[in-house]
Amino acid sequence: MLDGGHLRVYAKKAKHTYDPQYIEKIAHACAANGETIFRMLYYDCALFAGTVKLPVSGEKKTFTPTGNWLHELASKELFAVRRGELKFRGFVPKKIPLNPKRALTDADFKPKFDQKGVDMRIGLDMAVFAANRATDVIALATNDTDCIPAMKHARIAGLQVALIIVPGYNPAPALLSHADFCRRIEWPT
Numbered sequence: 553m554l555d556g557g558h559l560r561v562y563a564k565k566a567k568h569t570y571d572p573q574y575i576e577k578i579a580h581a582c583a584a585n586g587e588t589i590f591r592m593l594y595y596d597c598a599l600f601a602g603t604v605k606l607p608v609s610g611e612k613k614t615f616t617p618t619g620n621w622l623h624e625l626a627s628k629e630l631f632a633v634r635r636g637e638l639k640f641r642g643f644v645p646k647k648i649p650l651n652p653k654r655a656l657t658d659a660d661f662k663p664k665f666d667q668k669g670v671d672m673r674i675g676l677d678m679a680v681f682a683a684n685r686a687t688d689v690i691a692l693a694t695n696d697t698d699c700i701p702a703m704k705h706a707r708i709a710g711l712q713v714a715l716i717i718v719p720g721y722n723p724a725p726a727l728l729s730h731a732d733f734c735r736r737i738e739w740p741t
Contacts, residue, residue, distance in 0.1 A: 553674055555694035556596025557667050562718045566739055572625040577740035582691040582716050590687045592631045593677055595670045597638035598622055606658040607643040636669035675702035682709035691716055703730040
């Protein structure tokens with residue numbers, strides 16, 4: 553189970569191209585030697601599409617996403633893509649504090665987006681796997697502590713939860729205490 557928002561941050565920090573081919577490599581790297589992958593579930597949002605007003609000028613800006621990468625990823629063997637929603641939450645300053653010596657422009661701000669529904673979808677899938685005993689181990693790559701109730705549920709049902717640790721990521725202590733073990737992986741080449 554791969555939280556796309558989480559992995560994207562660390563892959564980009566490590567200067568990796570984050571595309572369907574690379575995501576597939578990451579997913580395969582999460583399996584330990586001798587394990588058979590039942591399914592690779594990828595949780596993410598499509599890019600925001602819509603028209604908003606810019607914060608200073610009030611002019612309209614249209615976000616038009618390009619690419620069909622989530623469909624491409626979903627067509628890969630053993631992959632399923634679970635889509636949350638990307639919500640526009642307004643504009644925030646690019647730099648704080650703002651420069652008080654000049655008038656603000658739209659260029660001083662960047663859009664703020666929030667992922668919604670991804671952690672819920674992870675939790676529902678973990679609950680289904682636990683109820684059906686579809687697997688013995690769930691490898692989970694996330695830093696979202698909202699997943700803890702689902703991790704607890706899976707463990708109570710007898711599944712093991714392996715928290716995936718990618719380079720540069722220091723997991724939240726609460727996640728560590730609700731995982732059976734950590735599985736450190738290197739970035740695929």
